[in-house]
Amino acid sequence: MPELPEVEVCRLGLRPELEGQRIEGVTVRAAKLRYDIPPELTALLPGCVVHAIRRRGKYLLFDCRRDGVEGSLIVHLGMSGNLRFVPFGQPPEKHDHFELVLGKQLLRLADPRRFGVVLWQAGPPAAVERHPLLAVLGIEPLTGTFDGDWLHAACSRRAGPIKPVLMDSHLVVGIGNIYASESLFRAGISPLRAANRIGLARYRLLAAAVRETLSDAIAAGGSSIRDYVHSDGGAGCFQIQAAVYERDGEPCRRCSGVVRQIRQSGRSSYYCPQCQH
DNA sequence: CACGACTCCTGCTGGC
DNA sequence: TGCCAGCAGGAGTCGT
Secondary structure, eight states, X not given: OOSHHHHHHXXXXXXXXXXXXXXXXXEESXXXXXXXOOTTHHHHSTTOXXXXXXXXXXXXXXXXXXXXXXXXXXXXXXXXXXXXXXOTTOOOOTTEEEEEEOSSSEEEEEOTTOOOXXXXXXXXXXXXXXXXXXXXXXXXXXXXXXXXXXXXXXXXXXXXXXXXXXXXXXXXXXXXXXXXXXXXXXXXXXXTSBGGGSOHHHHHHHHHHXXXXXXXXXXXXXXXXXXXXXXXXXXXXXXXXXXXXXXXXXBOSSSSOBOEEEEETTEEEEEXXXXXX
């Protein structure tokens, strides 16, 4: 489920009900996610107040503090994770692995495929950037320094096709398999085009397309935030209408061509061969 | 270094 | 209807 927009919408939905709240307890039902959930969390977190919820790439960061304890809870939703507020006493389901007990409700992490992450970085909020998983992350695509010029320079040594490059979180964070295809469609660039053989002008189009695609998705999700984080909602699905993703064989929305599916680096890519070069 | 294959895990879909 | 292969929105690690 989660690429950058989904994680950002999740953050926005969590914020009003979690920021400033005290953590009363922690439940770890299945410690084995991509990494083991640190057992010390059950001792560290109770009594902490969540002062801020930040996002870096697809990681959610909960800045926590109490007497003698300061650190950030690092949460990644992997492929199939989601965070939900649920009422006290709601029985856990099969893949509910972790939860925070708050004053009035629970915040529960479900993740069937267990590619998610729950970790802890001790220290002030800034210290989390030094965590090994975060230290290697690339630029945020919704910040000012991400633009066509930056992207053009960053891709100058990448001889492979642009689509997997766009998904490389060491370069740019947050662009997953859906929004990579959608952004390339918007920019009119073929996913097969060698990254270092795309000119500056087209990289400016691509950078703008990435920003627009992600922003539109966040805006679309923003209107259903309550659904996204509450168990009585619509399962957290707010997907923007895809131009090409999973539309293999269907007509292109822009021309008379047919959307095609190909495989790149083990992932599906979708594009319109007539619109994208 | 850059790149692709492989890997973790469970669940769903489509073909036979 | 049942079974099995293949695939799924992520990303670290390893070999070339």
